[in-house]
Amino acid sequence: MSIFKNPGGQRNAGPKCEMCRTVIYGEETVIARQKRAVYVNLNPFEAQQIEQKSGYRCTSCRREYCKDCLEKKAPGNIYGGKSCPRCGGRFEIMHG
Ligand SMILES: [Zn+2]
Numbered sequence: 001m002s003i004f005k006n007p008g009g010q011r012n013a014g015p016k017c018e019m020c021r022t023v024i025y026g027e028e029t030v031i032a033r034q035k036r037a038v039y040v041n042l043n044p045f046e047a048q049q050i051e052q053k054s055g056y057r058c059t060s061c062r063r064e065y066c067k068d069c070l071e072k073k074a075p076g077n078i079y080g081g082k083s084c085p086r087c088g089g090r091f092e093i094m095h096g
């Protein structure tokens with residue numbers, strides 16, 4: 001039994017960031033991969049990088065972005081979060 005869906009492998013069919021086209025991960029996958037980075041690979045820096053690939057989905061236009069792009073490029077909103085660069089909608093974290 002493993003909590004990791006695909007140990008060491010590449011996911012080809014996963015969702016991609018609308019801006020940078022890198023593969024993004026749902027919250028549960030990010031947590032699983034971070035655990036592996038810290039406890040198996042002993043690499044907290046890798047865990048940080050995985051965090052930046054967390055996926056967020058616009059609740060209005062359904063476009064998906066990585067955390068990294070949102071932090072660097074998306075406009076802020078009055079709630080202290082980020083707004084969708086395309087439609088100004090709010091984001092929800094992706095799961096899976
Ligand atoms: Zn991105």
Ligand SMILES: [Zn+2]
Nearest residue numbers: 058061084087
């Ligand atoms: Zn949007």
